[in-house]
Amino acid sequence: MVKDVAFGIIISLLFISLVVLFCIIIIKLYIQKIKKYNAVIYQNEIEFQKTLNQSILETQEQLLHSISQDLHDDAGQQLTVINFQLENLKLDYPDCQNDLNPISESVSRIATSLRNISHSLNNNWLIENGLVEAIHQEIERIKKNKILTIDAKIDAIDKKFTTDEQIVIYRIFQEILxxxxxxxxxxxxxxxxxxxxxxxxxxxDNGIGFDQNKSSDKSNSIGIKNCIIRAELIKYNFEIESQLSIGTTVILQEIKKII
Known part of the structure; x- marks a missing residue:
């Protein structure tokens, strides 16, 4: 009798153990399935975000290209007409030539500045002339304003950039400046x-800097967010470090490829 009870208890324990083991296996399989499902969703979200970011950047480039064309074709032509009229006035009124010369020079400077800005907005000009040349032009354009001193050290760059790399790197460079x-x-x-x-x-730079611990100073900056998004699209790393009253350092670097 005791043996039968003991045997029954053993059988019951084995049955319970099998049920528990079965439940554990089912739960593990369910968890694995959930993880795979979440991984698929996450990957799809990443791909969607990349596609969305790419579309936003393409739209931005189209807008900049349109503005560049308007500056070149409309405003640029109007300045040419004004300059032409001034030259005619000089011929018609020689006595006023000394008074009109400074105006002509100002119009010419504005036309040159407008042309440089138009080039900086036009990615076709960027692609034709190359990234390094475009960066040189942007630096020279800012130097002419004499707002700040720029010390640039640019090594000989033998890297062949893709079209996306050139556009994105140049736009980030412009955004930081x-x-x-x-x-x-x-x-x-x-x-x-x-x-x-x-x-x-x-x-x-040696400017006022900002507190990186305050989200209002860094995380909420649309310009910096755009730089981070743009860098990720071309597999570059964007870093920014800043200290109050000391200045800010920005590093844009190609992510090292593992062979």
Whole structure:
């Protein structure tokens, strides 16, 4: 009798153990399925976000190209007409030539500045002339304003950039310089561009800086967010470090490829 009870208990325990084991297996399979499902959803979200970001950037480039054409074709032509009229006035009224010369020179400077801005917005000009030349032109354009001193050290770059790389790197470069002009209150900017071992741009200013622990100073900056998104699209790393009253350093670097 005791043996039968003991045997029954053993059988019951074995049965319960099998049920528990079965439940554990089912739960593990369910968890694995959920993980795979979440991984698929996450990957789809990443792909969707990449596609969305790419579409946004393409729209931005189309808009910049349109503005560039308007500046060149409309405003540029109007300045040419004004300059032509001034030259006619000089011929008609020789006595006023000395008074009209400064106006002609101002119109010519505005036309040149407008042409440079038009080139900086036009990605066709960028692709035709190359990234390094475009960066040189942008630096020279800002130097003419005499707002700040720019010390640029650009190594010989033998890297062959894709079209997307050229456009994105140049737009990030423009965005950083624009932020410095608008917010940094700096007197000097140092720019270093190297290609050893990977392509890297370092931009450092001596401005007022900002507190990186405050989201209002960094995370909410649309310009910086755009730079991060753009860099990710071409597999580059975008870093920014800043200290109050010392300045800000930005590093844009190609992510090292593992062979």
């Amino acid at each position: 624009n932020n410095i002009l608008k917010h940094a209150k700096s007197s000097k900017v140092e720019i270093s561009i190297t290609n050893n071992p990977n392509f890297k741009i370092i931009i450092q």
